[in-house]
Amino acid sequence: xxxxxxxxxxxxxxxxxxxxxxxxxxxxxxxxxxxxxxxxxxxxxxxxxxxxxxxxxxxxxxxxxxxxxxxxxxxxxxxxxxxxxxxxxxxxxxxxxxxxxxxxxxxxxxxxxxxxxxxxxxxxxxxxx
Numbered sequence: 438x439x440x441x442x443x444x445x446x447x448x449x450x451x452x453x454x455x456x457x458x459x460x461x462x463x464x465x466x467x468x469x470x471x472x473x474x475x476x477x478x479x480x481x482x483x484x485x486x487x488x489x490x491x492x493x494x495x496x497x498x499x500x501x502x503x504x505x506x507x508x509x510x511x512x513x514x515x516x517x518x519x520x521x522x523x524x525x526x527x528x529x530x531x532x533x534x535x536x537x538x539x540x541x542x543x544x545x546x547x548x549x550x551x552x553x554x555x556x557x558x559x560x561x562x563x564x565x566x
Contacts, residue, residue, distance in 0.1 A: 439516065439517060440464065440466075440467065441466065441467065441563065442513045442516075442563075444471075446511070448480070448498070449506075449509075451498060452507075452508050455500075456498060457498065458495055458498065459496045460494070462494070463493050468494060470539055470546055471483040471494065472546075473547065474537070477537045477548055479499060479508050479537065480496055480498065481498060481499040482496070483495075483497070508566075511563060511564065511566075512563060512565075513563050514561040515560050515562055520560060521561045522558065522559065523540070523558055523559070524558040525552065525555075525557055525558050527558070528549045528550075528558075529549075530549075531549065535566055536564055537550070537564070537566070539561075539565070540559045540561050540562060541560040542558070543559065547559075
């Protein structure tokens with residue numbers, strides 16, 4: 438199964454159940470994606486825990502003032518069966534600026550707006566709103 442899609446669904450489901458934190462298995466790609474989401478304000482905090490072999494990520498979820506989760510929907514764009522690449526000019530705002538696109542660029546994992554500012558294209562991983 439796709440580990441990135443699984444991570445996003447776990448976070449979304451935990452938000453609907455009003456959980457405070459989610460524990461995920463560790464990988465560098467997941468950590469970079471979660472740091473981008475934290476930078477964009479969709480996740481309150483990300484910490485890496487554990488030792489050598491047994492590592493995991495603890496994600497603190499963010500909620501609106503009325504108690505609704507910040508991540509209401511997520512869409513995986515590039516899958517293992519179909520990779521989707523975008524140039525810097527092809528990157529558009531997600532949900533009129535209310536969402537964020539996460540991209541894998543030559544300079545690492547960035548949000549779509551940051552990649553467009555730096556004139557970088559790359560693989561579109563997912564959209565969150």
